[in-house]
Amino acid sequence: MKVRGTIREIEAWLAGKSDVSRELLEEMLRDSRAGVRRIALRHLRKIERMEQEAARLEKMWQTERTYWARGLRAVAGLDEAGRGCLAGPVVAAAVILPEDFDVSGLNDSKQLSPSEREELRRRIDREATAVGIGMADVEYIDVHNILQATLEAMRRAVLSLQVSPDALLVDALTVPGLAIPQQAIIKGDSLSHSIAAASIVAKTERDRLMEEAAARYPEYGFDQNKGYATPDHMAALERWGPCPLHRRSFAPVRERLQGSLFPERSMG
16 A cells, blocks of 8 residues: 655644554555655654653553552652762652652653753642652761761651651662661662652752852852862862852862861851
């Protein structure tokens, strides 16, 4: 069977269809016209991408479903943001998703654009069963070290949930001091929807805090670098020295304080 119409007409017809069959596209691949074959190939690749994305999203429910099958319905994902920064707090989020949550586009926050994260954050805030946020500030980080601060932020996030979780899925860590079954999942933000949702909440929450900090300390560009050791941030640190939001226990900051090269700055 030959697909009828000009190449332009065929392309316009396909653009308005959402349920084009593989059989039709494969038939188009046998068309004598190269333009028709190119259109068919492009649409087949689009279908393959959609199928791969659907499979990815389905796979990311697998861990939650093992808990749901055991009667543990409130499964919270837990993740953090800002652990590797030179400035600002470490922020953690705990998120419990309902089984019918729309997971379209949900992924590790690092794989998403700022606008995608913000859109997903709005959906999570609107539709999640519960969202909890916790943080540990710079003083806590410098006294207790970044790992302990991360664990403390995670504990605070879990304790702030409006619904008591039956189980925790944690990105790469096990959080002590919580009498809740938990499972550490390496790269969990790409393997579990609950952890991915938590990563988005933690990232967007911390980004907002650093954007607010930029108004107080504009010379460091916190609205752009979010406290990470970017070249511009390092140059500003070299020029201005640390501000009160910098983590003095981190080597790049500590080295610039040695020898009292820079005066201590007040929070102002």
